[in-house]
Amino acid sequence: MMRIANCSGFYGDRLSAAREQVEGGPIDVLTGDWLAELTMLILAGNRMKGRPGYATTFVKQLSDVLATCLDRGIKIVSNAGGLDPEACAQAIRDLGLPAKVATVTGDDLMPRLPELGPLVNLDTGETLTGKPVTANAYLGGFPIAAALSAGADVVVTGRVTDAALVTGPGIWRYGWGPADLDALAGSVVAGHVIECGCQATGGNYAFFDEIPDLAHCGFPIAELHDDGSSVITKHPGTGGAVTVGTVTAQLLYEIAGPRYPGPDVTARFDTIRLMQEGPDRVSVSGVRGEAPPPTLKAAVNVLGGYRNTMTLVVTGLDADRKAQVAEEAVWARVPRETFEQTYTERNGDLLRITVMDPDRRKAGRLFSSAVVETGLASYPGFYGLTPPGDASPYGVYWPVAVPRVTASVTLDGVAVPFEEAVPEAGEAAPVVPEGAEAPGPWFSPPMPIPLNGEEELRPLGLIAGARSGDKGGNANLGVWVRSADHYAWLRSYLTADRLPELLPEVAGLRVDRHTFPNLLAVNFVVHGLLGQGVAASPLMDAQAKALGERLRAALVPLP
Secondary structure, three states: OEEEEEOOOOOOOOOOHHHHHHHOOOOOEEEEOOOOHHHHHHHHHHHHOOOOOOOHHHHHHHHHHHHHHHHHOOEEEEOOOOOOHHHHHHHHHOOOOOOOEEEEEOOEOHHHHHHHOOOEOOOOOOEOOOOEEEEEEOEOOHHHHHHHHOOOOEEEEOOEOOOHHHHHHHHHHHOOOOOOHHHHHHHHHHHHHHOOHHHHOOOOOOOHHHOOOHHHEOOEEEEEOOOOOEEEEEOOOOEOOOOHHHHHHHHOOOOOOOEEEOOOOEEEHHHOEEEEEEOOEEEEEOOEEEOOOOEEEEEEEEEEEEEEEEEEEOOOOOHHHHHHHHHHHHHHHOOHHHOOEEEEEEEOOEEEEEEEEOOHHHHHHHHHHHHHHOOOOOOOOOEEOOOOOOOEEEEEEEEEEEEOOOOEEEEOOEEEOOOOOOOOOOOOOOOOOOOOOOOOOOOOOOOOOOOOOOOEEEEHHHOOEEEEEEEOOEEEEEEEOOOHHHHHHHHHHOOOOOHHHHOHHHOOOOEEEEEEHHHOEEEEEEOOOOOOOHHHOOOOOOOOOOHHHHHHOOEEEEO
């Protein structure tokens, strides 16, 4: 068994987490995820300003724990290299400790763009016309394993899949090959659970009142076994909790259908089995794997133009009419047609008006000054939350499929021989049909709600948890319950056609629903809700983080 501990779920996560994981109990590997689609764009901006193109907080964390990790033989694997893994590796060497530092590169597609041909958006089918500022393929775990096998103490990568940070050490420790699909798939699931840090241990959990000491939430650990099964846990004495519910919530985060494709394997999320083994211990088993796709997914970022947002407060009586008057006044000063795009959003007392345009001048003070000029000729109680200001650049995320690339592995500047083999696609097992009955003796509800045959409108969140997030321009919304009876109702009631009735912002968009009877869950993919990706989305909730909670507040006819 190998203990793999996560210490970061995003660039900006808790700095003390690495020290907490290293000092909190025995671990074998320390991992951290610093990259998201948006992060690559942020790092590109940093590099344009002469700042590092990697996650500098990773190096700061290592300054606290690297000596201890070397003493205890703890390996460190991170994608904090971002756009410049070699510079990140050198910064680690500059700490002055005798660590062998490896890098995994080859993900950067910018030098190869001319040979890749048209870049077709996987979500929309559109062909990219703008000039990319970043283009990175998602690499897998085999090059990480090669670096560890060569003797690396620290492995720094560019863009790899989040789960590869767990799959790579698994391949290294257990000697899995490309044909060990079930074991690889199990490690992908374990990696997916712990990749977002405290989200597996009670963070952002729908039933948060069940989570003790959330303020001191512990980071997750995956005890990975040689068959790919795992136990998700955390160090004793830390806050939070590891339950079937917290693990289910994270499993449903930022996924689509039952097949979860990656560079090493396609993991079947409809085969996952969860069981509460004890306090803060959830076993993950039964995961089946299929061959990976013949291509790799790549994330391309393009500068889309400039945007500006002004936020006004509308309170008291006749708030809807006040918002209308505010908009009319603004567009009288500067017509909507002035801008390439305009977007208005009401959220409670807040009225947000956003403009987007290739011309920085128009999106800048031309717009914001026009809003301010209405201040004494608008609705009663007018005041704003944002002063007039310049526009800021925004980026567009463009997901594409590219031919497989061969990673490069170096150890302290010396190339490590590496050749990745990919199994041929075999016959795929059928996905669990939507009408399948939910298994469930391992998934018992702590407080079942009796079904008495009568219905009344009550919040869906009384029986259902939810977690939502972003995948490019799409939003993912996973909903689960805690008993088979509740799941039978959920699966019947909460359909793709019903979702727009409960979430008006979804109306008019394509909605796909996938069922996961083994998790007592359904998952929705809302296409286009976030426009051209998080960096370009004008929504206040640009990453759809609260979409699930808005759904849980919706009134539904609960039995």
